Amino acid sequence: MRILIVEDELHLAEALTQILKKHNYSVDAVHDGRSGLDYALSGIYDLLLLDIMMPEMDGFSVLKKIRNEGLSTPVIFLTAKGEITDMVTGLDHGADDYIAKPFSSEELLARIRAALRRKGEVVPDExxxxxxxxxxxxxxxxxxxxxxxxxxxxxxxxxxxxxxxxxxxxxxxxxxxxxxxxxxxxxxxxxxxxxxxxxxxxxxxxxxxxxxxxxxxxxxxxxxx
Structure with missing residues (x-):
């Protein structure tokens, strides 16, 4: 399984990368919305972890363009806000789930497995x-x-x-x-x-x-x- 992390907080992106690699996911990480969109449109990813507030293009805009291109790749929003309006906006744009910062690695991995199951993929621990x-x-x-x-x-x-x-x-x-x-x-x-x-x-x-x-x-x- 290959996951793309789009997160402008470099330390968090690196930490997420290490956690996912430890659990045998292949991982790429980019740090602005425009790069995230370019990578996502390659179509090679099984799931995206997408921050909302980022330079060049926000997460909502990235997701909207991805869905407009017909890509059904599961997307989990990473948000520091945790406000209901942000959650609703993300889901309305086609997100599969969201997770509010800070979060535990166990919660993140569980949400990834759940999103992949909804897509119909076999998750890595099976x-x-x-x-x-x-x-x-x-x-x-x-x-x-x-x-x-x-x-x-x-x-x-x-x-x-x-x-x-x-x-x-x-x-x-x-x-x-x-x-x-x-x-x-x-x-x-x-x-x-x-x-x-x-x-x-x-x-x-x-x-x-x-x-x-x-x-x-x-x-x-x-x-x-």
Whole structure:
């Protein structure tokens, strides 16, 4: 899962980033509304944490433009005000939730999980299943028929993406944008390396699931008979 933080308080943005990374979310953070809008419109994020009062463009304006572009990405407003009028305005603009500063990390994580559930996504502390494999993204564990193996974070994120794509073909460009960010300089061979790692681990665990390559198109999960 990839989350965008749009928050002009640098210390808070950094603290949020560390909390989310600790729980195995991929995170980008920007510090003004205009940059937040540009990043959000890339369409690669599973959820936005959006401050209201920011330079260049306020959070309400950012959200309105996002929704006008047809993006349904869940949005949680971060607000220091906590006034009913702000809450109502945010919800009317298409926000999914709000959380008033200061807040605990436990409350924030719970609201993120709830927003992702409403969207229909599988949240990171639950098991993802496909064929005979089960992936726990909270502890980066891959389980197959009672056998278990630890993955690194990028391996887990890649397998999670392929599972959530539900047998749709996923291109190298989509993988790079989702795992490293749309402005990343990561090259295609980085994707190939992680695909190779995952294939070896699936083979080692005797899984019936394989990662198939559609030459020139991308990758797809399949279950062998």
């Amino acid at each position: 098991g993802l299943k496909f064929g005979d494999i089960e992936l726990n993204t909270a502890n980066l564990r891959l389980s197959i028929n009672g056998k278990e193996m630890k993955l690194n974070l990028k391996e887990s994120e890649l397998l999670e993406l392929l599972i959530l794509r539900k047998q749709a073909v996923t291109s190298k460009e989509q993988i790079i944008e989702k795992l490293w960010g749309f402005d990343s300089e990561v090259e295609h061979n980085n994707v190939e390396v992680y695909i190779s790692f995952l294939r070896k681990k699936l083979t080692f665990l005797n899984s019936a699931v394989r990662i198939s390559t559609l030459r020139g198109v991308g990758y797809v999960l399949e279950v062998t008979s």
